[in-house]
Amino acid sequence: MKPIYTTLFFLSLILLIGCQDPSKEKITKVITSHENVTIICNPSKGNNLFSSWGTFPNKEESIRRIFMEVSLGHPDSIDIAHWDYMDPIRIGRIGGTKGDTLDLEIGKMLTPYGSNFKKDWRWRWRIDVTDLASILRDSVEITYNHTGYEGANVGWDLNISFDLELGDPIAEQLSYRKLYDGGFSYGNPEKPISASLTPKTITREKGSEFGRLRILHTGHGMDKPKGCSEFCSRWREVLVDDNVIDHRDMWKECADNNLYPQGGTWIFDRAYWCPGDLQAPDVIDFPITKDTHTIDFEMEPYTAEENIQAYESISAILFQYGQPAKANDVSLEQILVPNNAPELNRYNPANVEPKIIIKNLGRDVLNSLTVTYKTKGFEEKTFEWTGELEFYEEAIIVLPGTIDYAFGENQFNVQLEKPNGKVDQWPQDNTKTSVFTSPNEMPNKVVITYQSNNAPEDNTVRIIDTNNKLIYEKTPANTLKNTLYKDTLNLNLGGYRMTLDDTANNGLEFWFNPKQGFGYLQISDIDGRVLHRFESDCGIGEQFDFTVNENPKIDRNVEQSLIKLYPRRIRKNTELLVQLEEFSDGEIQILKDGALQKTIPFKKVKDKTFDIDMSSFEDGRYVIELFVNGESKLKQRISKQNK
Structure with missing residues (x-):
């Protein structure tokens, strides 16, 4: 006869599981608008529209967050496209084919230089589009406008989807209004941009506590003398009632792009965008304190002298919100390290210092937080974070210590608790899990082969251990140009990080600079088998974490040629x-x-x-x-x- 206490135990367990509050579980939906659509240019017009419909939840269903994911891949039937074009993604019609046309820009996709990519290539990007939650309802037309002048024999394989988290809105949205939308001439003395970006007066909605500007802004064209707008740095200011609430340099470094190497001038810094980039919007909040406010955009004064063609592509939408719904509400946005996601390849794999992104979604300033983290199968660790995060601000947290792992694939779990020492009022977004592969294993005796290029003054090679102790270094001071170096190292057991740093941001090789020559860097065993090869066309450089074991499991898939x-x-x-x-x-x-x-x-x-x-x-x-x-x-x- 089965003991009665065993039966009662399992009955209690079933009741406990069955009575869990379903509201504690994150509820998600994925809405796909474009699936494996081959997109090509229309060179006769310079743009080609690819529209498709997505069916979103109705207005009765609460939506907490929405993220748009865009992926491009090598098409099946034609070759891949080559050029870096700016492709707007917009909401067209809502409510069906006979519904209202909104024509709201929700994203700018800057296509990569694709000529290097092979048949199996695909990349994905993701941005937050939560502010459009009141519009992304029922039937919505999503339009991808592929610009440019390439022929119909090259293109991309396009996917667009929307990841929805259902639940209480972060704040009640009361209204939205398009402020600016278009390509505005810049540096043209006959058409100054100030005449186009005129001040806008807004009226406060009942119950409105704050306004949010969602801005997508890139610069294009190539004038003289500054190369505006694609290759010139210039500032933009946002003013409310003549007071500057945001000042920023509209410039972006591209040599650290995670999508590399590309076929063209991918390392060149540009006007707030890079090739192979789904631009994240600027989100600027400000308090609404009176019946009317005036919003104004101002650009750095500039007058071109020749080839006047520069323009600023700007879309700006104003949203009005009530106060944030929760006082203490923090979200775990992403696990940066460790993570196998291709777009995080600049940071991974890693031996030390897990990294996460958190976001304060509560109306109270976030000053403290408990972070627990562990690799599945290993001991849990705790970190007490302190800082100062206003509503909707983000922070990258570097967690202390080494990363535990078994050889091969692992799971890394992170949980956030006790924002400001209190219970999180929306715990469903407090946990995440990433999948990561352990760093490569190496024998204790390795050979570092470094072929310098014609500019060794730009490059430094280092190896440090997990205690940040310098083990090996090749600096400009002890490196000659166009010279082959081979150094044999005897390493102790443990973890290491090898880095290649380039102060000129053009790697050991970059096609546009042939006088730079080319170099390479690799790790081999004493028999000459290549264990890891650095990418020479790497922009700012690369890092490679590895571990030395007594009986290492060697990666046999490393290219030997x-x-x-x-x-x-x-x-x-x-x-x-x-x-x-x-x-x-x-x-x-x-x-x-x-x-x-x-x-x-x-x-x-x-x-x-x-x-x-x-x-x-x-x-x-x-x-x-x-x-x-x-x-x-x-x-x-x-x-x-x-x-």
């Missing part, structure tokens, strides 16, 4: 260095806009430098792709110009 195409900005000739593990057959293809121009076959090659003569080719941009035994080993863009 050394393949370099240099130079990639040419008048007549370029060279392709091919060093393979064994004698192999293959071919070199030269393409232009996806069309094959020339094939160079080869047989039984192991170590050879191919001289590729392109003197008979017309000027333009080409792609050179190397196939070895049918597998694509290299795909890079080159620019041929006789001038």
